[in-house]
Amino acid sequence: MANLKMLEEKCVAVRLSVMDQVAVAGSGHYGPSFSATEIFVALYYAFLRVDPQKPAWPERDRFVLSKGHACSAVYPILADQGFFDPAHLETFTRLNSILGDHPDCRKIPGFDFSSGSLGHGLSVACGMAEGVRHQGFDSRVAAVIGDGEQNEGQIWEAAGYAGYRKLSNLLCICDRNQVCVDGRTEDILGVEPMADRWRAFGWHVEEIDGHDLGQILNQLDAFEKRRREGGKPTFIIAHTISGKGVDFIEDQAVWHLGYLTGEDEKRARAQIQGMYKKEEETV
Amino acid sequence: MTSALIDPRSQDGSATRKMQTGLVQFGEALADLADKDPRIVAGSADLKSSTLISAFSDRHPSRFYQFGISEKNMVSAAAGMASTGLIPYVSTFASFAGLLCFENIRTDLAYPGMPVRVVATHAGISMGFFATSHHATEDIAAMRAVANMVIVSPADGLSAAALLKETVDDPRPVYFRLSRGRDETVYDTLPADFAFGKPSVLSQGSDLLIIATGHMVCRSVAAAQTLKGQGVSVTLVDLHTIKPYPDEVIAELAARHSAVLVVEEHNTEGGIGTMVQETLGAHGIGVPSFKHGLQDEFALIGPPNQCYRYYGLDALGIAAVGSRLLDRSKQKGPIRDLWAAADKAAVLDAVGARKIA
Numbered sequence: 001m002a003n004l005k006m007l008e009e010k011c012v013a014v015r016l017s018v019m020d021q022v023a024v025a026g027s028g029h030y031g032p033s034f035s036a037t038e039i040f041v042a043l044y045y046a047f048l049r050v051d052p053q054k055p056a057w058p059e060r061d062r063f064v065l066s067k068g069h070a071c072s073a074v075y076p077i078l079a080d081q082g083f084f085d086p087a088h089l090e091t092f093t094r095l096n097s098i099l100g101d102h103p104d105c106r107k108i109p110g111f112d113f114s115s116g117s118l119g120h121g122l123s124v125a126c127g128m129a130e131g132v133r134h135q136g137f138d139s140r141v142a143a144v145i146g147d148g149e150q151n152e153g154q155i156w157e158a159a160g161y162a163g164y165r166k167l168s169n170l171l172c173i174c175d176r177n178q179v180c181v182d183g184r185t186e187d188i189l190g191v192e193p194m195a196d197r198w199r200a201f202g203w204h205v206e207e208i209d210g211h212d213l214g215q216i217l218n219q220l221d222a223f224e225k226r227r228r229e230g231g232k233p234t235f236i237i238a239h240t241i242s243g244k245g246v247d248f249i250e251d252q253a254v255w256h257l258g259y260l261t262g263e264d265e266k267r268a269r270a271q272i273q274g275m276y277k278k279e280e281e282t283v
Numbered sequence: 284m285t286s287a288l289i290d291p292r293s294q295d296g297s298a299t300r301k302m303q304t305g306l307v308q309f310g311e312a313l314a315d316l317a318d319k320d321p322r323i324v325a326g327s328a329d330l331k332s333s334t335l336i337s338a339f340s341d342r343h344p345s346r347f348y349q350f351g352i353s354e355k356n357m358v359s360a361a362a363g364m365a366s367t368g369l370i371p372y373v374s375t376f377a378s379f380a381g382l383l384c385f386e387n388i389r390t391d392l393a394y395p396g397m398p399v400r401v402v403a404t405h406a407g408i409s410m411g412f413f414a415t416s417h418h419a420t421e422d423i424a425a426m427r428a429v430a431n432m433v434i435v436s437p438a439d440g441l442s443a444a445a446l447l448k449e450t451v452d453d454p455r456p457v458y459f460r461l462s463r464g465r466d467e468t469v470y471d472t473l474p475a476d477f478a479f480g481k482p483s484v485l486s487q488g489s490d491l492l493i494i495a496t497g498h499m500v501c502r503s504v505a506a507a508q509t510l511k512g513q514g515v516s517v518t519l520v521d522l523h524t525i526k527p528y529p530d531e532v533i534a535e536l537a538a539r540h541s542a543v544l545v546v547e548e549h550n551t552e553g554g555i556g557t558m559v560q561e562t563l564g565a566h567g568i569g570v571p572s573f574k575h576g577l578q579d580e581f582a583l584i585g586p587p588n589q590c591y592r593y594y595g596l597d598a599l600g601i602a603a604v605g606s607r608l609l610d611r612s613k614q615k616g617p618i619r620d621l622w623a624a625a626d627k628a629a630v631l632d633a634v635g636a637r638k639i640a
Contacts, residue, residue, distance in 0.1 A: 058368055062366075112366065113366060114390070114391075114395040117386065120359045124360065124366070124391060126360045127360030127363020131365075134367075135367065154356055157356035160353070
């Protein structure tokens with residue numbers, strides 16, 4: 001198992017980078033980026049077989065960020081892994097930057113597909129899973145979707161397709177942070193019973209604490225074992241907290257998009273820097 | 284199989300298939316290409332028999348993906364496949380391909396630059412009897428507005444097969460706008476200079492320039508014959524590549540004629556008529572022109588050939604409009620209503636459409 005301490009440090013660095021990027025832009029998606037940070041870190045530092053020297057390596061694993069608005073938590077990972085110069089992070093959303101508030105795969109080395117229009121990514125991931133299987137590659141395809149995104153009908157076209165086609169090389173993780181733009185998912189247009197829905201569509205479903213790196217890693221291992229046996233695609237409901245790490249923005253739809261300044265920003269940074277220490281102390 | 288599309292004269296669809304030679308030629312050509320090119324795969328959304336991509340799936344079953352009735356998933360998944368190095372050809376009716384899947388084409392094919400080929404059959408009003416849900420008279424306008432798209436609108440099966448081969452390695456997404464494949468052929472053999480991106484000049488004249496695309500080309504060929512019989516010197520152009528649009532060639536041709544008639548099975552708002560008039564404007568060419576198609580209206584229900592006749596989109600109608608355009612171009616004032624309500628009413632009478640009060 002990967003070094004948990006190292007992964008925690010990466011999670012802190014990613015969240016601080018999101019703070020930096022949002023400061024450059026004057027606006028950004030703290031909530032849905034912080035909720036998915038541990039998922040992205042676990043995928044990139046402990047699971048995905050990708051090569052920054054060969055970003056277009058045909059037999060690599062693929063990652064589709066269907067909830068494209070969380071991209072500012074993926075950018076620092078790709079920069080850290082050497083896909084592009086970290087200096088690009090300082091240009092986030094500025095004129096002619098490669099980094100927008102939704103990712104453009106033609107501009108960003110290492111980003112496997114563009115996203116931003118919700119509901120598309122799982123279909124794209126299905127196509128990738130078919131494409132690598134068709135060509136006999138040992139590649140795995142991981143997609144991260146939102147919970148509110150499951151209101152999009154196309155998600156269910158893809159869900160039905162993957163289940164029917166037994167795309168066992170496909171892993172879909174739902175960042176179940178409970179909030180979307182106008183409020184809480186269950187108050188907007190409910191997505192429960194989520195696990196039952198996905199099981200009914202032919203998926204192997206697991207539920208975890210999406211901020212517990214150990215649980216995420218265990219599930220990634222379990223997915224790999226199932227994949228080798230063939231069978232169902234895997235759906236992981238990662239229960240998360242929107243804005244995780246900054247207590248005064250946590251679990252609030254209004255912080256889906258926002259901008260922290262002055263003392264608020266300082267407090268946020270301090271909380272992020274202390275987040276795993278705090279948990280250790282509490283324990 | 285969509286049983287409604289099977290010709291009643293056959294239980295197994297073979298009669299329809301025999302008639303839809305244009306689509307069969309396209310499917311066979313794709314299967315031939317795939318024999319040599321392992322990157323090619325194909326898919327459909329429960330319409331492989333109707334779109335005749337079954338000509339491919341019969342020969343390459345393991346390279347055919349059945350998506351069921353989920354067109355948007357099909358287009359986005361094709362993008363994912365293309366991102367792994369495959370060249371997917373996905374087929375459905377144009378009304379679903381170009382309109383239902385518009386945003387998927389724009390966001391998942393054109394924006395990230397995925398070489399997916401959307402095979403959109405039964406374009407225009409070629410399924411007149413199926414009503415407006417199954418008509419595609421806005422797809423050219425939609426597709427041309429998307430950067431990085433290629434739009435190919437072949438006149439018949441032979442030219443479609445040629446354009447299919449020519450575009451196989453194009454890194455951009457391609458929208459193939461095909462008809463039912465039942466129409467008269469335009470080309471017995473393709474001229475030596477027939478090429479993707481280059482309008483094909485079928486006849487050279489000096490009075491009237493007719494620019495047509497897709498299935499309207501074969502009807503314009505017949506119309507041009509009629510006009511020639513009336514002493515009109517006609518140039519007929521098959522605009523098979525709509526995007527990239529050959530602006531300079533069209534400008535050069537238009538400037539040499541007394542009038543320009545554009546014929547398309549599409550809304551006149553935003554189709555190739557609009558594109559040609561943009562050329563005339565941009566080049567400052569003061570030649571009178573007319574956009575002949577559906578005049579910002581949804582089509583009537585009816586058998587396709589009667590619909591074409593009703594809208595003046597058959598040989599007789601096109602010839603009449605061409606002749607009227609030449610007459611009207613000698614007068615001052617805007618050129619409109621060259622195919623008017625009275626013409627449509629006359630068609631209803633002529634075909635004996637029942638009037639129920």
